[in-house]
Amino acid sequence: xxxxxxxxxxxxxxxxxxxxxxxxxxxxxxxxxxxxxxxxxxxxxxxxxxxxxxxxxxxxxxxxxxxxxxxxxxxxxxxxxxxxxxxxxxxxxxxxxxxxxxxxxxxxxxxxxxxxxxxxxxxxxxxxxxxxxxxxxxxxxxxxxxxxxxxxxxxxxxxxxxxxxxxxxxxxxxxxxxxxxxxxxxxxxxxxxxxxxxxxxxxxxxxxxxxxxxxxxxxxxxxxxxxxxxxxxxxxxxxxxxxxxxxxxxxxxxxxxxxxxxxxxxxxxxxxxxxxxxxxxxxxxxxxxxxxxxxxxxxxxxxxxxxxxxxxxxxxxxxxxxxxxxxxxxxxxxxxxxxxxxxxxxxxxxxxxxxxxxxxxxxxxxxxxxxxxxxxxxxxxxxxxxxxxxxxxxxxxxxxxx
Ligand code: DSN
Numbered sequence: 001x002x003x004x005x006x007x008x009x010x011x012x013x014x015x016x017x018x019x020x021x022x023x024x025x026x027x028x029x030x031x032x033x034x035x036x037x038x039x040x041x042x043x044x045x046x047x048x049x050x051x052x053x054x055x056x057x058x059x060x061x062x063x064x065x066x067x068x069x070x071x072x073x074x075x076x077x078x079x080x081x082x083x084x085x086x087x088x089x090x091x092x093x094x095x096x097x098x099x100x101x102x103x104x105x106x107x108x109x110x111x112x113x114x115x116x117x118x119x120x121x122x123x124x125x126x127x128x129x130x131x132x133x134x135x136x137x138x139x140x141x142x143x144x145x146x147x148x149x150x151x152x153x154x155x156x157x158x159x160x161x162x163x164x165x166x167x168x169x170x171x172x173x174x175x176x177x178x179x180x181x182x183x184x185x186x187x188x189x190x191x192x193x194x195x196x197x198x199x200x201x202x203x204x205x206x207x208x209x210x211x212x213x214x215x216x217x218x219x220x221x222x223x224x225x226x227x228x229x230x231x232x233x234x235x236x237x238x239x240x241x242x243x244x245x246x247x248x249x250x251x252x253x254x255x256x257x258x259x260x261x262x263x264x265x266x267x268x269x270x271x272x273x274x275x276x277x278x279x280x281x282x283x284x285x286x287x288x289x290x291x292x293x294x295x296x297x298x299x300x301x302x303x304x305x306x307x308x309x310x311x312x313x314x315x316x317x318x319x320x321x322x323x324x325x326x327x328x329x330x331x332x333x334x335x336x337x338x339x340x341x342x343x344x345x346x347x348x349x350x351x352x353x354x355x356x357x358x359x360x361x362x363x364x365x366x367x368x369x370x371x372x373x374x375x376x377x378x379x380x381x382x383x384x385x386x387x388x389x390x391x392x393x394x395x396x397x398x399x400x401x402x
């Protein structure tokens with residue numbers, strides 16, 4: 001075998017070893033099942049499948065038509081939706097296609113500020129969304145809540161065409177029912193990006209906004225624990241055709257057929273009681289971990305979490321870049337993160353974000369996550385003896401892939 005090929009294969013192997021030997025608390029990640037991984041790596045990758053079932057640009061798609069239809073069906077069942085497009089390569093592409101389906105270039109979008117928990121594709125100046133649309137941001141209130149009253153005021157003043165709900169680092173509750181009423185009264189549309197919380201929604205643990213939004217988008221690999229990619233859902237007939245044409249040919253060429261077959265297996269796994277129990281445990285773990293940090297004297301933006309994640313402040317404690325890198329050295333992965341109204345730069349923001357999807361997939365339960373939170377506090381407080389070895393032991397007790 002050629003030397004560089006051996007090296008390449010070795011890096012793949014090393015990455016798996018690193019995954020097995022790390023406690024991953026990155027809120028946007030999770031571990032796909034071996035079944036989903038295997039079926040997203042099939043020979044169907046060879047096929048070009050531009051278009052939609054029974055309406056393809058190329059011939060020879062009849063078996064893939066069946067696969068795509070089944071995948072669509074599974075995602076509709078998961079979210080009680082009448083329509084689903086499973087082709088977006090990613091959440092970013094799903095958002096781009098959804099926005100194109102709803103509004104015109106330069107129309108006004110109201111979205112949560114990136115520092116308060118928003119996402120790049122919700123209007124960041126260097127992203128397509130910030131370049132193609134007129135963006136106005138809303139903020140959390142002074143107690144870090146998403147305030148209906150503040151939103152109502154800004155909507156009255158700014159008259160947006162589109163309101164984006166759904167966030168990357170907000171642990172509070174979104175009042176979809178109230179905001180839907182507001183949208184009907186004030187004539188704006190709602191796009192809900194449920195990427196982070198879609199697994200919790202599909203299990204019925206968080207309110208499903210499908211009937212309270214014009215379009216819903218999600219990634220498939222966060223709490224939903226699937227193969228990487230995006231989906232677009234809607235119960236509003238008016239948008240079904242528009243969404244399909246915004247994805248193809250508007251946004252992408254051919255979809256990635258092997259990933260769509262991987263998504264099928266992932267969705268099938270979510271349509272199952274085991275997955276519901278898994279997501280219940282995520283919520284328990286997330287609440288216990290946050291409580292442990294608070295007990296040890298750390299501040300979060302809210303003193304509760306409604307989902308799989310939360311933010312912890314490092315203000316006046318330590319530097320977040322150094323902290324993230326140091327934790328990685330001892331085998332714990334977190335990501336440094338902005339806090340609402342952060343005056344620090346994106347390179348060195350004032351806090352870090354914790355998510356419990358990965359540890360829960362490894363079957364960590366109440367006491368186990370409490371232990372991990374205590375290890376992190378020990379590291380911050382420099383009582384660091386034995387943490388690295390203890391992390392390694394936990395990784396061995398709770399393997400990802402047996
Ligand atoms: N950066 C990821 C997130 O946390 O939302 C996905 O874009």
